[in-house]
Amino acid sequence: MSVNHAADRAGAPDLGELRRRAAEAARPEREEGLIVCENLVRIYQTEGVEVQALQGLDLAVARGEMVAVIGASGSGKSTLLGILSGQDVPTAGSAEVAGHDLLTMKRRDRLAYRRGTVGFVWQQTSRNLLPYLTAAENVMLPMTYAGVKRSERRNRAGELLDLMGVGYCADRGPGELSGGEQQRVAIAVANANRPRVLFADEPTGELDTATSEEIFAALRQANEELGVTVVVVTHDALVSEQVQRTVRIRNGRTSTEVLRRITTDDDGAQELTAEEYAVLDRNGRLQLPSEFTERLHMRKRVRLALETDHIGVWPDAAAQRAKADADEVQAETEGDDA
Amino acid sequence: MRAVRLRREGPGDGTPRRGPARPASLRLLRREARGDAPLLACLAVLVAVFTGLCALGPVELGGKEDQALRQRLAAAADAGAVLTVSAPVELPQPGLGAPNPPALRTQLESGGQSVVSTAGRTLGTALRPVRTTVDYQLLGIDSPLPVDPRVTQESVTLHHISDAPAYLHYVQGAAPADSTPAGELPGIALSTGEAKLLGLGLGQQVELWFQATRSSPRYEVLVRLVGIYRPEQEQSEFWRQLPGLDKPLEYPGQLAGTLNIAVQGLVGADAPELLAKQGIPLPTVGWEYRVALGDAAVKQLPALAADTRNLAIDLNDLLCTDSPATGDSPCSIGAHPSGSYVVDDGLTPVLTAFTGADAQTRALAGFAVASLAAVGLATVLVSVRLLLRRRAVHLRLQRSRGASATGLVLQRSLVTAPVLLLAGELGWRLGLLPAPTGTSGSPQPVAALLGTAAALLLVPLLTWYAVREPGRAREVRRRASRRTRRLVLEATALVLCVGGVVALRVRGSGGGAGIDVQLSLVPVLVALVAVLLLVRLYPLVLGLLAGRSRRGGGVVAFLGLRGAARDAGGTSLALFVLVITLGTAVFGGMVSRSVYDGAAVGAAWTAGADVSLVQQGDVAPTPVAAGGSSPVRATVAEYLRTVLLTGDEDGANLPQTALITVDPAQLAAADPDGPLARALGVLHGGKPVATGTASATAPVLADPGLIVAENGESLRAVVDSALGSSRTALHLKPVGALTPALRQDPVLGPLVAGLPADTPVIVGTTALEPLLPAQQTGGTALLLFARPGAAPAAVAAAAADALGPQAQVRVRAEVLGTLRGDGLVRIVDDVYTVCSLLAVVFGLLAVALELVLTARERGRTSSYLRTLGLAGRQAAVLQVLQLVPLAVAAAAGGVLVGVLEPRLLGPALSISQFTGGPAAPALHTDYLLTALLGAGLAALVVCAAVVESTVLRMRRLGGVLRLGEA
Structure with missing residues (x-):
């Protein structure tokens, strides 16, 4: 039997191509989003005890989203935030924020990442601001690090403080501000360098309900007006009512997600609906x-x-x-x- | 909330967009500095003190060293001329047809100047003429005949001493003229005692004779007694050096019951020419000098030693001319021909001893200085840690806001560097202000710079550590665990410590110039290892105690002990500071105590008894009244001879040996509990006993080496007489070993101290004396034991002439005073005192800062417990209890380090340079001081804890609750 091998060779891929295709086929499909964490693991030792803070966490946050990550104390949410903010390094897995691979980032990239890609707001109102600088100076400080011109810094700081409704506090020191004002100034500081993502770690933990509402309003405003993606980490389940999506972490893994959306019925009445989903990871694992x-x-x-x-x-x-x-x-x- | 329209711009892309990153503004730095002011002030004070010490300390230390050297030179000068240059001068004799040179007296001064100008520059500058002498050999007295019929021989030595008139008062007549009128006899002057003993009156003619050797012609000389004097300024150095000018020497003659008399007389400056005319041609001209070093004495020491070593060569090179024809080198004193110049060098031994002692002083001072530096550095470290701890939140915030690690390091450095540099400069200048000028020490700018640099570098280093970027994932995984790192650190410290100790023990503390870095660092390493061990061990002990207290129901004690055990690692820096501080103080106390006690042993060894007289050669002492009302309780005479030994059995020659004879009865009466007195009992009087046909054999105590060499068999000893004219042989039977303890018995000190260290010694009894000839190379010591309460001076006076006027008087109390008052000993004491005090101040500061560092955790615990119902008083007790273990561990560790360190260092730590004595002095711990220091330090730490707990108790409930939540 004669076979036209030449014709076969012309149309068939060679061995290298086959291998490449096989590798591509074997590679798991990557999630899309501004923040993508896959199978994230973080192990550390404290007082001789090995702690698995993250045990294969998956998370994807789309551009412009406002997401809350909630979980009980010790569930790994602060570890996750430490990694996403570039202040900690995962032990295994992958984490990507705005195209930055957090595992392979070099020191210089990490610095640039903190300067321009992400902003932070912490729980302790007093720890968000340098006590010896005024509110405006605090807002200008990140811009100084980023090399923004002096005149532009001043203008931008004024605009941000006004946006957060604390323009009148520009020349006051943090000690002269209320907790809510401090947090709003902190949000302004976090947005100083036009970050793509804003991380907030228990931003309302020290505040009363009314002030918390104001802070979430400010975060939403930053999300909507400035286009920044917001990730709020908290243990307070009620916070989930303030955001579109809530991701729950349990034992170092994402367990459930709650999606909120406003639906309009046939009569035109709007209703806020929340549906809870369990997260199914790439390996088919599901937390009940x-x-x-x-x-x-x-x-x-x-x-x-x-x-x-x-x-x-x-x-x-x-x-x-x-x-x-x-x-x-x-x-x-x-x-x-x- | 007011809404404001913003320009919608795209979110950032992660890179600076409008220019390079800028450092923090000056305003920011100023505000940060304001917040850090207290700790910056603390750091500034530490740096200022350090640089001040670098500026002042070495200069002050150098000044004290100079003072110590000058003190030793002055003491040597008081004991006798430090340097004497002499040369026999040849004077023209009548009838030889030689031209008449100028009078010798006109040449003496210029001769002395020649000596000074010939000496090297340093020595020449330091030489201070004391006197010029013209000395004659012994002249016999022919007439008048002796007054005392027992006297068989009278002799006189004549001297012209330039400064004698200042110390004499002529009770009759006048001093011999320097220009005797023509035709008159040369005049001599004698002391009242001498004149009386010789039976001479003023104006009486005295006939002297001189014969160099038996074959030489006998010259007869006529002189006239023109002056009789008595001493003035009897306590002066002059009379200490020349007592023979006042007191005649009476000593037993060759025949039993006979006496010889020797006196010293003074002649005028023209006596050489006048006596030369009568046939006495060869007086010896001598120039005596003391050495006075001015500023920077120690710095001149090497050059001075070299000049002194070369002086004889220089003199004979420059003042003598080689004569190829005769092969000799005739010299000259001015216009007078002379023999070779001879240098009697008493300076080199003084300089050598000082150099050794000074090196040891520096080594010991190095210990204290290194410890102080370590404590200072640790205090700086604690201060910087606290500084950063206070700024940790701000640093983290700035870091997250985009500040680079380099920027933050730079920022912290910009805040601290100007302050520290200014403080360093200020401290340096302040240190220089009181620093004396013209000392051998000089400010140490390099050390000051290094210290300041260390403080400066600690800030950026620790800042970088605090704000550094996290490593990459792989690096993080590979990073050694904390436990492994700790083990590596501990093993490294242990290896370094052991290595340092072994190296020091092997090489010793061979003193060089400056401070021995290795020797100085070892104590720091020892303290570090001790702290590491303590940090490992004391939590275990605390755990056990906590378990017991839990079973006993003491909740507060249980919590306090458990808290202390948990915080043990965190307090290791404070523990290190405390341990090294206390260790240094205890070490200093031990050195001081050992030197103090060692000096007593050394003084006893040097003097042998309360007072001793030591004379060269074997001299029979005149009896000294003892007992009764005499200040002398008992006397012991002992004699030293050099003997050549051969084994009776194998005939082998043994090394030259010292034979000492002691009267056992006298010794038993004087020092019944002394080891030698008890050991001499085995000799049973030590009388030689004839055995068969062999000559008499005497029992002796012999050096163990000799006994082993001859298997305990008898030895044949050959003793040469004084002039080598006869030899005496006798047999010695070792019946006991002269163990090191016996050899180091102080009663042997006056004779053995002058022997080379490896000379074998045999001790017999004075029963051997009739068999032994007198030796000029030997020695005689008369030990005088004082009656209780008797003044040493009275004891010395009671037996002043027992061995003749040339005998050296050693008073134990004076030797002891000299040893203890030595400038170098005071330097060691001063350095340890100052360093210990400063270390205590630094240490307490470090502990206080460390307490502040760890206060939050303790405060949180006690606040939490107070919310659970713990009473305020109990909380305070808990607070103190948490710190008591630290105080106890520090006290125990410090005492342990201070006590063990000298034992660990062993031969590297020799203080024998300060004490003299037969062996290195034993180390004596000053237990009282050690206990006081340990208790004091523990008390200070507990006080700090009490203050802290008091402050906490004053906190109101609101504060307590907030602290608990923090």
Whole structure:
């Protein structure tokens, strides 16, 4: 049998090309977004104990979003913020913010990243501002580092303080400002160099509810007016009401997301709806909310069932018996009470 | 909230857009500096003190060294002329037809000037003429005949001493004329005692005779007694050096029951010519000098030593001419021919001893200075840490706002550098103000610069460490864990410490110029290792104690101890400062105490007893009244001879040995508890016993080496007589070993001290004396033990002439006073005192700063506990309890380091240069001082803790709660 190998060779890829294609096919599809974290791991030692603060966290934030990352104390949210702000380095995984690969960034790049790409607001109002500078000087300080001309610095600082509603505080020192004013000045400082992302770590942690509202209003204003993507890290679940998307972190992984949107019904009435989603990572791992698993007595094992349009998650037989017993006991108790 | 329209610009792209990054403004720096003012002031004071010390300390130290050298030279001059140059002069004798040169008296001064001008520049400048002498050999007295019939021989030595008139008062007649009228006999003057003993009256003619050797012609000389004097200024150096001018010497004659008399008389300046006319041609002209060094004495020391070594060569090179015909080198004193110049050098031993002691002083001072520097540096480190801790939040904020690590380092440096540089400059200038000029020490600008630079560098270094960029992920993973780093640090310190100690023990503290860096750093390393060990160990102890207190129900004690155990690592710098401070103080106390005690041993060794008389040659002492009302309680005579030994069994020659004979009965009476007195008992009187046909054998205590060499068999000793005219042989049987303890018995000191260290010694009893000939090279010592309460001067006076006027009198109290009052010893004391005091101040400052550094954590704990219901008083107790272990550990560590360090250093730390004595002095810990220092330091730390807890107690509830939340 004769085979026209030449014709085959002309149309067929060579071995190198095949390898490249194979590698591309094997490479996992990357998430899109301004902030993309994939399988992020951070391990550190404290007093001889190894702590896995992040255990393969995935997160994607789109440009212009205002996102809240919430989690209990010790869930890894501050570690995540430390990494995203360029002040810490992950142990493994990948983290990219505005095109900057945070794992491979060199020192100079890291500096430029902090100067121009990201801005920060911390929880402690007094720790956001240098106490020996006025509000305006505090706003001008990052611009000084970035090499902005003096006249431009002054103008920009004035504009930012006005935008945040604290223009009247320009010449006051932080000690002369209220907590809310300090945080608004801090937001102005964080936006001084026109960052692409603004990170806020518990920005309302020390503030009362009314002032917190003002701070979130300021953050939203920065998000909308200045186009900066805002990531707020907090342990306060109520904060999620202030943002469009809330990502919950549990045990160093993203567990659920809540999306808020305003829907308009047929009558034209607007309604704020919130839907909670569990996060499915690239490896197919899924964290079930603890209230779900506890309610159904799911422990150690669950049974999965693939249906035509969904996957059923069932407690195993032992758990079902435990649940039945519990229901029975509860029914008897209620009967006695009655 | 008011909305304002902003220009919509795209978000940043991460790079500076309008120009290069700019450093922080001057305004920012000024404001930061204002906030840091207290700590900057603290740093400035530390740097100023350091540079001030660099400017003042070496100069002051050099001045004290100069003073010590001058003191030693003055003491040497008081004990006798430091440097004497002499030469026998040849005078024309009648009938030889030689031309008449100018009178010798006119040449003496110019001869002395020639000596000075010939000496090297440094020595020539330092030489101060004391006197010029013209000395004659011993002349016999023919007439008048002795007054005392026991006297078989009378002799006189004649001297012309230039400065004698100032110390004499003529009770009869006048001083011999310097220009005797023609035809008159040369005049002589004698003291009242001498004239009386010789039975001479004023104006009486005296017939003297002279014969150089038995084969030489005998010259007879006539002189006239023209003056009788008594001493004036009896306590003066003149009479200490020349007592023979006043006191005649009476000594036993060759025949039993006979006496010899020797006196010294004075003649006029023209006596050489007059006596030459009568046949006495060869007086010796001598110029005695003392050495007076002016400013910067120690700096001149090497040149002075070299000039002194070369003086004899220089004199004979310049003042003598080689004569190829005769092969000799005739010299001259002015116009008079003379023999070679001889230099009696008493200066070189003084300079050598001083050089050794000075090197040791510097080594010891180096310990203290290095410790002070370490404490100072640690204090600076704590200050900078606190400075950065206070700024940590701001630094982090600036870092996140885009400040580069370099920028922040620069910013911190710009805040601190001007302050520190100004402080350094100010301290330097202030240090120079009181610094004396013209000392051997000079300000140390390099050390000052290094110290300032260290302080300057600490700021950027620690700032960089605080704000540095995180490493890349891979680097982070590879970075050694804290535990590993700690182990490496501990192992490094241990290896360095052990290496340093071993190296020092091997090489010793061979003193060079300046401070020995290695020797100085080792104590710092020892302290560091001690602290590292303490930091490892004391948390374990605290853990055990905490466990006990928990079982005992003491909550406060439990919490305090657990807190202290947890904070142990954090307080290691404070612990280091405290340990090294206390270690230095204890070390200084030990050195001081050891020198003090060692000086007593050295003085006892030098003097042998309360007072001793030492005379060269074997001289039978005249009896000294002892007991009763005499200030002398007991006397012991001992004699030294050099003997040649051969083994009786194998005939092997043994090294030249010193034979000392002591009267065991006298010694037992004087010093019954002394080791030698007890050991001499085995000799049973030490009388030689004839055994068979062999000659008499005497029992002796012998050097262990001799006993081993001859297997304990008897030795044949050959003793040459004084003039080598006869030899005596006897057999010695070692019946006991002269152990080091016996050899170091102070009673042997006056004779053994002058022997080379490796000379074997045999001790017998005075029962051997009748068998032994007198030796000129030997020595005699008469030890005088004082009656309780008797003044040493009275003891010395009671036996002043027992060994003749030339005998050297050693008074233990005076030797002790000299040793303890030595300038170099005072320098060591002063340096340790000053360094310890400054180290305590620095150390307390460091501890206070460290307390401030760690106060937040302790305050948080106690605030939390107070919110749980802990009473204020209990909180205060807890606060103190948390710091008490630090104080105790510091006290224990400091004492341990101070006490162990000298033992670790061993031979590297020799203080024998300050004490004299037969062996290196034992190290004596001053327990009282050590206990006081340890307790004092612990008390100071506890006081600081109490103050801190008091301040905390004054905090109101609001503050407490806020602190608890922070």
